[in-house]
Amino acid sequence: MRLIFSFLALIITSGAWGASFTIAPPSSWVDPITLPDTTTLKAADPAYGYDYLLINHQVNVAESETFDQNAYRLTSASALGSGARITWSFDPTYETLTLHHLRVIRDGVVQERLREGVVQIIQQERDLDRHMLNGRLTAFVLLEDVRVGDVIDYASSRRGANPVFGGKYMEDLSTGWSVPVRHQRIRIIVPSDRPLTHKQLGDSVLIPSSIRSGNDTILTWEGRDLPVIQGEGELPSWYTPYPSLQLTEFKSWAEVASWAVPLYALPDVVPESVATKAAELTEGLSTAEDKTIALLNFVQQEIRYLGLELGPGTHRPTAPADVLARRFGDCKDKTLLFCTLMRASGLKAWPALVNTDYRDHIKDWVPSPYAFDHVIACVSRGQALWWVDPTLTNQKGGALYRGLPDYRLSLPVDRNTDALAPITRPELAQRRMEIDERFDVTAFDAPARFKVVSRYTGLSADSIRAYFARTSLDEITKEYVNYYATAYPGLTSTKPVSISDRAETNTVTIEENYSVPDLWKSEDSEPNILKANFYPQIISDYATQPSTRVRTMPLGISYPVNVLLTTRIHLHKDWEVPLTESTVTDHAFRLTDKMVGTGRLVTINYRWESLADNVPADKIASHVSAISRVRGTLGYNLTHNKAIAAANANTAGTSDVVPRFRFNWMPIVLILVTSVVMFYVGRHFYALPALMPPPVPAPDETNLVGLGGWLIVVALGVIGRPIFCIVQLIREFGAVFNLDTWEAITTPGSATYQAAFGPIIITEVIGNTLLITGGLWLAVFFFKRKRAFPGAFIALMVFILLFLSVDTWAVDTLLKSDEPEKTKTISEITKVVIQCAIWIPYMLKSRRVKLTFTR
Structure with a gap:
């Protein structure tokens, strides 16, 4: 059904926006750049598919107009499909699109392909799977008769700016690429009385310059023959291998907060529908925390996530009464509704802007609303603050137990905010897993009973609740069996997987029961030796080697992670195992393991703790070595020698097994x-x-x-x-x-x-x-x-x-x-x-x- 809806969105809008663009020459303020003679220019490595001759971006801040020109040569057949598809994206609520030219240059001969009738308009909604609609339109042309060696040169202008920013200019621009770029220029014309703050992030090779022209300042960043950047996999979410240029008219984070305050202003008089709902939700509750949890649960569970980010709606939340009535909204809408419900209940909460990927690394950015992609809420809790996310679902627990992603830094939307504020998370709300495994062995040739009890807290509990909510019990049991079958082949489930949920401490407990038919195994070369291997599968899942081990970029690590695995083996005979302990510590993790056996009980403990969210490139070699040490020692074997046991039994006259002698x-x-x-x-x-x-x-x-x-x-x-x-x-x-x-x-x-x-x-x-x-x-x-x-x-x-x-x-x-x-x-x-x-x-x-x- 989703695919059908998306297809209809494309078809229905394709004919409705014919007047959304014009074809005209660029404005007079644009400084044109002449392309080099492509007939004498040696082509770049065809493996890239593209050889960019020019990336030309110019902005007239006073006119709110942006000019873009791109020219590239197609160097391989693999690039023909995407290279012949030209697109321009714009928001029709505040932008107009002007197309200037679309040229195909072959053997030095220029063919103008831009004309009426070849340009189509569609509304793609690329974020529909994320439950977000932005209303942006895409103008596109599918070029015919395009060949390897052709140069595609096209230019356009967009006029207009999102009114939600109050006329202030800001922009993030890429200055590094994964394909050859022979010439890139960024040119910004800004009135001299509107100074810009700008910063290059990463290893940019563009050279900046600045000149005065009348009442304007012209800022330029330009570079030729840019180095090709090859990205690496498994990067931290906050790291991008490509350098960028940030520009903003905002002078400080305090100014950004002041911009956001009127957008998220709570109504002086709470709408009746919101006040009624708040009273209904908090009826019979006496403490501030109980009321807060009731209101938060309602917004998280009853207001579904869907964002209509059309025009100013990208940053302006919808009125709380409307969100309550339609029962959907995005992070802005849900957070403002929650804060309004809190006010109606005599409690205080306010929105806070965060970045879900770059987190605390935004402290190195220039101040801008573009630094944030999400909104959460900050609740006043006496002298302390309690940070909550109204968009999360399947959450339980009070202030000390409710999980929160590792956002780290926020910008509280408050008139008194003058800087980014750290986000604190209670210790008991941290992501944690405690897994208890129990093996009951009654004989070497009998199936062993295997029971697993797993306890999840914090966000781990939220994830498990969500998994059980969307997955049938049969499917869960099947997946769990297959998970453990990798370590214990032939394992079968003896009971359905069960779940218990302790809401007050936000703890989910899962119980699994299995039978392991061949726990003790022997090899053909050693028939007298029986071995039972006990393997910590969950630890192995975290102790993985990077796919790219020779790196120049940091390696992303799951963080924070805290896993405690305890395996208890109850045997049918005494089994003394001396205490063995080891610890492997790395920049990004620490693993401790301990094994000891007394009487008929052998206990194995593992604890995996992630210490950082990344491994710097200069520490990758030691990290790989540490992971190798961990994987080389994971798991313990219990070994039974039938020959020695038979010899001991023969001494007592109780065995008919004749031990063999193998020379050492x-x-x-x-x-x-x-x-x-x-x-x-x-x-x-x-x-x-x-x-x-x-x-x-x-x-x-x-x-x-x-x-x-x-x-x-x-x-x-x-x-x-x-x-x-x-x-x-x-x-x-x-x-x-x-x-x-x-x-x-x-x-x-x-x-x-x-x-x-x-x-x-x-x-x-x-x-x-x-x-x-x-x-x-x-x-x-x-x-x-x-x-x-x-x-x-x-x-x-x-x-x-x-x-x-x-x-x-x-x-x-x-x-x-x-x-x-x-x-x-x-x-x-x-x-x-x-x-x-x-x-x-x-x-x-x-x-x-x-x-x-x-x-």
Whole structure:
């Protein structure tokens, strides 16, 4: 039906506006520009489709007349369709359109195509889908016989200005383009007693100039061969890649507010219909807040949004009584009606102008009504202000809970306004989502029950209400199932999705119930390993990488966002998971996650907070890196090893499952690599020549030469230590050679997993291998009576003491060893300390040692 209405709007008006334009030469004040010789001008890159030769915009402020001329060459066939369609838009309520020429230049030959009968008038209403009608007309021509290489040159003038601005001039003009532009000129003729405030935003290359001509000032901005600007996707709403020029006669924001005050003036005597409705809505209510909410709810829900922005109606609101009678209006109309209802109830509220996209960035603009595209209301609430938007729907809650978009800055329509004012939003009204997930696992091979309870507040609650209001319950259930099915394939709904709404706190709660048939899965290569993955889908939705990662422009981020996700997994057996926590912080977001398991409950917490609405271009690389870290760690696995479980059950004689053995090559590789390194180190020291001649024994010292005395005790230790270390390595780490065991203790989510297990075991394997190979070399040095033996002996004793101390600290700190194990380890360290205290001085002082180890 909407398409039919739009089509009729085009057809019906096409013949009714034949006299809405004239064909005539431009006014005498226009300064013409001659186009370059296109036959000698090299064409621009055909990929752009257009090669603009001229963009010429001139304004005579005193005459309220604007002249525009555009000339472009078509450089590709893809541009023929749009390039041959010429349009001029104007508002017939206050503007007249004059067409000057429409030329096609081919091979240097000018063809004038503008004549009676070729111009059609239509009323398009481009904003009809946004429930807005502006009444603007479009004159258009569909050029025939247009070819690649042709130059299209057309010019027109519009005379008249919107009377709502009281004769003041203002304009926003683009000074940067996405296609080649060889020449752009902006020329403004303004009476010298009407000074303009102007500002170039962005990286404009147009050069300004100013001259006096009689009683006028002529301002000019001109540039040639403008750089082509390539926009990037995912930009913040307030950022535009194209520079612009702003001009205004308004000197300050106070002057803009003064302009708006009479437009939004509340009637001295409230119309009877409005007063009656206010009394009806507030009957029985005693507090100012309750009355305000009743009036606001009425305007939000009962006055539908539709804007008739015809002529002055672009900025002048409709009378409140008329809005109430017809039950529709735009933001201006609904806000003024709300403020009038408030006055009728003895309460105070006034309109405030905001910008929905550029928000607080308008503070850098020149003062102008064009800085605003929306109107909200400001309510006096004691010493505080309460900002509300009468155009929003599906809202509930009082002053502390009712949501408001992040407008940030406003211009209150009040005679005392002298600057832009910040908009404050209550903390409890912020957009927030709290999602609780619960899994109930009764067996590894049984379906798991999955329940999701989501609580939404602020604008999030408004969005959910609107979604449920316009969508059937069957469709909602289907969409929710498909959402979670991406993480849990085969998931089915066991109950319809339900909603509960707590109006007083503006909280909407959604409950979902599912069955997950195959939560625990194994892979063909590892049939004994069962894994259950718990994936935070909602966090993943926010932790997305930009499509354009090498950027020169900021990246827009959803803001503000505050999501708390808690996943509780109730298992059918004990599952100890050590506490793990991590935080990833970036310029634009912070993600914290925590996992812990005690008894049969494993809990996973995520919190995603957006910290800014954009990522600057110079921080994109670090942002991409941070998102990669987040996505690389999202989700947790719980792992069950059937082989180990079967082995434990067989020990108790209760299982008929025979566990298999898969060899783990990792410790073998560590042992071999360490042994090879020690072989070359030992051979190096074995081959070192003596730096000094050996000591000569005195006649009475000959009995001290040789392996005797206390060296017999040393010999026993030298021989026994490698054997002891080999036995200990096999006894302590034999299970590590089973790949199933290794995966069970090193796989996150396993019942036996601890993050420090893997690194500590690897360190201990390497350390014990060093002790074995070092002990073997020490035995060689001993029986070969090498002079390097005492130093090697001392080094090995010191290494044993340090290794045992560090290993004890690591096990106690990272693995939280129990008291008996801690006492046993401390006893071993004490023994080594005593041995060092005895044998290190012996090696340094003993005459037998010096006379025996001389080679």
